Amino acid sequence: MENTFPFKIYSIPEHLRVEDALFGITANVESDPALEGYFYLFEKYGFGGGGLSWEEHITTILEEEAPALLDQIQGFSTPATLLFYADSEEAVRQFMQLIVPIFADLGKLNKYFSQTDSSDFFE
Template sequence: MENTFPFQIVALPEHLRVDDAQFGITANVEADPALEGYFYLFEKYGFGGGGLSWQEHISTILEEDAPALLDHLQGFSTPAHLIYYADSADTVREFLRRVQPIFADLGRLNQYFCQADPSDFFE
């Protein structure tokens, strides 16, 4: 299986689908020990580090790089979990292509945060 770290991709059973969503893109940002360093990096730059903060940054990246992709994603994050619903496998692939290189590596995420203005973010 393809490496999707730090995200987990799940095919949604039909009874759990919302609108056209077929896949979930998630990260258990509160409880996954592999993501502990992310919390501290977010905090270093004045960001919350929870699921809502992850969603806000990812949405900003996509708004700048691939705004049309946002039409195919729905965010339902909580403080403990990043949750996006995607309408197709193509949407998941494009999400991973654009977001995973930044979020899979704390060094790249640090570079992104260096240029991000904390006053532009709520979480």
């Protein structure tokens, strides 16, 4: 798979799978130094910047751009970690095609945030 930054993709071992999940999509938003700038950008717009906040924004993007994909991807994030489980490699590929162009570039993420209404988000 091409560049997935700021996300990491992994295959879930069979004995650790939750429901139909075959893959994990994660970002250690609290402890990865490469993601420090993201925290400040989220904070600039009044968002928490933790895994739950990332999940909320990503889910919103998916609801608008590919709502059917939400049937294949489930979020299980914590304040420190973004975590989605995906049921197929195709679901991961679609997720990456939609989300990486926004989240891989702080300038593009800034533009996305500038067009959001912060009152629509909880985290």
